[in-house]
Amino acid sequence: MTAVPDPGIAVSVTGLVKRYGDHAALCGVDLEVRRGEKIVICGPSGSGKSTFIRCLNALERHDAGRIVVNGIELTGDEGTVQDVRQEVGMVFQHFNLFPHLTALENCMLAPRLNRGLGKAQAQALAMKHLERVHLADHAGKYPSRLSGGQQQRVAIARALCMEPRILLFDEPTSALDPEMVKEVLAVMEELAASGVTMLCVTHEMGFARRVADRCVFMDRGAIVESGEAARFFDAPASERLRGFLAQILH
Amino acid sequence: MNALPVDLALAWDSLPALLRGLQVTVLITALPLVFGLALAFPLCFARMSPRRWLALPAELFVVFFRGAPVLILLYLVYYGFGQIKALREGPLWVLFGSAFGCAILAFSLNHAAYMVEVLRGSLNAVPHGIVEASEALGISRRNVFIWVKMPLAIRYGLKAYQNEVVSFTKGTAIVSVVTITDLTAVANSIFEQTYDPFTPILCAAALYWAFVNVLRIGFDLWGRWLDRHNAVPPQEQAQQRAAVAASAGEIPVPAPRRRSGFRRPVL
Numbered sequence: 001m002t003a004v005p006d007p008g009i010a011v012s013v014t015g016l017v018k019r020y021g022d023h024a025a026l027c028g029v030d031l032e033v034r035r036g037e038k039i040v041i042c043g044p045s046g047s048g049k050s051t052f053i054r055c056l057n058a059l060e061r062h063d064a065g066r067i068v069v070n071g072i073e074l075t076g077d078e079g080t081v082q083d084v085r086q087e088v089g090m091v092f093q094h095f096n097l098f099p100h101l102t103a104l105e106n107c108m109l110a111p112r113l114n115r116g117l118g119k120a121q122a123q124a125l126a127m128k129h130l131e132r133v134h135l136a137d138h139a140g141k142y143p144s145r146l147s148g149g150q151q152q153r154v155a156i157a158r159a160l161c162m163e164p165r166i167l168l169f170d171e172p173t174s175a176l177d178p179e180m181v182k183e184v185l186a187v188m189e190e191l192a193a194s195g196v197t198m199l200c201v202t203h204e205m206g207f208a209r210r211v212a213d214r215c216v217f218m219d220r221g222a223i224v225e226s227g228e229a230a231r232f233f234d235a236p237a238s239e240r241l242r243g244f245l246a247q248i249l250h
Numbered sequence: 251m252n253a254l255p256v257d258l259a260l261a262w263d264s265l266p267a268l269l270r271g272l273q274v275t276v277l278i279t280a281l282p283l284v285f286g287l288a289l290a291f292p293l294c295f296a297r298m299s300p301r302r303w304l305a306l307p308a309e310l311f312v313v314f315f316r317g318a319p320v321l322i323l324l325y326l327v328y329y330g331f332g333q334i335k336a337l338r339e340g341p342l343w344v345l346f347g348s349a350f351g352c353a354i355l356a357f358s359l360n361h362a363a364y365m366v367e368v369l370r371g372s373l374n375a376v377p378h379g380i381v382e383a384s385e386a387l388g389i390s391r392r393n394v395f396i397w398v399k400m401p402l403a404i405r406y407g408l409k410a411y412q413n414e415v416v417s418f419t420k421g422t423a424i425v426s427v428v429t430i431t432d433l434t435a436v437a438n439s440i441f442e443q444t445y446d447p448f449t450p451i452l453c454a455a456a457l458y459w460a461f462v463n464v465l466r467i468g469f470d471l472w473g474r475w476l477d478r479h480n481a482v483p484p485q486e487q488a489q490q491r492a493a494v495a496a497s498a499g500e501i502p503v504p505a506p507r508r509r510s511g512f513r514r515p516v517l
Contacts (some may be wrong), residue, residue: 083387096383100401100479109397110387110436142479162387
C-alpha cells in the first residue's frame, strides 16, 4: 500500500508521538518539508524541538506516527535506520568530534567505513569539505587544538562528507562563545545557498530571518505555529509565540 | 658479620637461578594476561547486555572470581580437580594434571574477572554524544565499537589496566604453593640452603621491581602515544612560555603571605 513517494518531499512527518515513560515529549507532530527547503525550529526549552529532529534520524525511536525521510519510511527495522542515516547529516550542540582523530580523520572515517572509499579518495573528499568550511589549513590538528567555532565547522564538514541530501542542526551555536557564533552561521548560510534541505533548531533569530523559508514554533511537544520568516517574526498569530519572541528578542 | 645485609658473592652466584625464576614469573604473568583479556571481552559484552539471561551469569562470574582469593582458587584448581575421577581420565587432564596449567587457568579466571570491570568502566566512560554522532553518520554498531568506542575506552582505562597488571604481576608470587619454581620460590629455596634471610629475598625483590618498571615504562610510552591528540606542539609550548614570561614582566606579582617571619631571599 506504500504510495510512490513524492520526490519533491524531503521529510514527511505525520502524527509523531514520543513518550518518555508517562511524559509525552512529542504529542502528534505533523510537518512536511519540501526538497531544498530551510526550516528553522524554535521554542522554549523542553518544548520537544530537539527530540523532534532527533527522531528524524532515529537517534530517538518514535512511539507512534509516521516518518518518511527521502522516501524511506522509518520503521523499527535497523536496515531502514541505516539507510536514512546515510541520507541525513547531523550537527550537534556539543560538536561531538572524535577526540582521538585529527580534523581530517574525523571527516574521513564515515566515508571510509560506509562507502568503502580508499584512503586517498576519502582524504580528497575530506579536504574538499574542509575547504568548504574554510579549515583546510587545520586539517592535521586534533579537536583539542581547535576553537569551539572551528570544531563545529569540522563537525559540519564531517557531516557533509557523507554527501547527505538533508542536514539536521541541533542548536549548533548554543555552546559557542559569542565571537565564534558568526563564523559557524556564515558557513551554514553558505550551505543553505547550495540547495541542501536544512532543518535547524536554533535561537539565532537573525539567521532565521535571513535563511529560513519557514519557521516553526514548538511548545509542549506540539507545533503551535509555523510560517514564512517575515510573518512569523513580525505578525505572530498565537499568544504563546508572541510571548516567546518577547522573551528572546528582549 | 658483613655490614651490608646483602651478601654480594651469594647474590652473584644465585643470579642465574633467580633469572630462571624470573623467566617463569614472566611467563606465568604474560599468559594469563593474554587469556584473561581474551576472556574478559565476551564476558564484558554479556555483562553489559540488556538481556538478563546474558548479564546475570557474567555478573556471577565476576562476583565469584573477583571475590575468591587467588590462593584458594589455585588450591581448588590444583588439588580439587584432581579428585574428580572422570577428569583424571579425560582429555582435559593435560591441563589440570600440570601445576603450570592449573596456575595459568586460575590466574586467567581471576584476571578476567577484574578486567571485565575495567573494560566495562572504560566503555561506559565514552561520552554518549560521540557515540551518537557516529551513529548519526550511519556507521554500523560494529564499526562504532572498533573505531570509536574501543580506541577511546583504551585511553580512559589505561591507568586502571596498568594498576591491575602491576598488582597481578606481583600476585603471581603465590604459585610456589603448587610446586612451580617462580622467582619467589627460587629465592625461598636459596634461603633454605644458605639460611641467609636477606640476600635472596632482596635480590628477588629487585628483580620484581625491575620487571614491574619495564612494564611501567611500556605503559608510559603507550599512554603518551595514545594521548598524542592532547599533546601541545613544541612551537605552541614555546609561545605559551613566551607569553607567560612577557606577562610576568608586566604584572606585579604580590608576595605570598607568610605566617612565620620568613623573608624571601633577594636573588
